Amino acid sequence: MIIYIEKKYLDNSITKKILAKYKSAKVLEIDNHKNIFDKSIAWKRDQNIIIAWANNAILEAPDWYWHKWKWYFLKNSLNCIFDCKYCYLKWAFKNNDLVIFVNYEDIKKQILELVKKREGNETIWFYSSDYSDNLAIDNLTDFTKEFIPFFDSLENVKMEIRTKSVNIWNMLKLNVSKNIEIAFSLNPLEVINKYELKTCSLDARLEAINKLLDTGWQVGVRFLPLLEIDNYQEIYLSFLKYVRVKLDFTKIFSVYIWWLLYTHEDYNKMLKKEPYLDLLYRLEKVDDWFYRESRVVRDFFYKLFWDMIKEQECNICLDK
DSSP: OEEEEEGGGTTOHHHHHHHHHOTTSEEEEESOTHHHHTSOOOTTSOOOEEEEOOSOOEEEOOTTSSSSSEEEEEOSEESOSSEETTOTHHHHSSSOOEEEEOOHHHHHHHHHHHHHHSSTTOOEEEEOSSSSOTTTTHHHHOHHHHHHHHHHTSSSEEEEEEESOOOOHHHHTSOOOTTEEEEEEEOOHHHHHHHEETOOOHHHHHHHHHHHHHTTOEEEEEEEEEOOOTTHHHHHHHHHHHHHHHOOTTSOSEEEEEEOEEEHHHHHHHHHHOTTOGGGGGOEEOSSSEEEOOHHHHHHHHHHHHHHOOSSOEEEESOO
């Protein structure tokens, strides 16, 4: 492994923590992370770490993204330690190196600037794990220790941490925050084993959800992406029945459902990165812009989730 460090962050506390964990890694000083991260390399190679400064860690999310208020992406790290075959990060970046931005105080100032500019006291949401799985690398980054108390100090400013990890131990040591939602992505075991490599098992995720619920945290469930795998009707029906037994959906903060979707450009990039991925060849061309699962598949998932999760309002995004 190689650890690249921007020179100004050689003495950073997070840098020291990462170096202590990977004592045998080769360490190289760099001027700018883009000189490494923007180079196209073989995606399948070993993952290196880049420690860097985020110039603009906040991006406005699309209008349709999720909550009905203002929402932004929080880019405090890039790329993921997991290997989900369908993941959009495979086309979003030129290589698979893990970038960790450690200028936390600068990032907090960027958030505060947005909060100051809001109209009145409207609610603002920040999505912190769309470019990486923050919980999965929390032992390296101290993300939860740094940012959960920070968000807890703000009024009507929320953060979602989406994850396929069960690394909740730092969170259980913190005060429960009503400004934080931990959103777990769930899929059948067949999907996890074949397409979500290196991620935590379904039972482990369900156990982590219940531990957080028992201690008072707001927990969301994300059924995504819904996939047209072999025997998907039987598999997803059995999966949802199992999840309903394991979870009390009256306690779940929110439920969100999504399918597999790519623009034409992104679809072609995915084919280059994962040319043997069967899921890609089951999608249909919708129009001049998108590939997605067929109407038959989407209608099945519509009915399944409306019928099976009556205790909780679902945000089902299968068409618009």
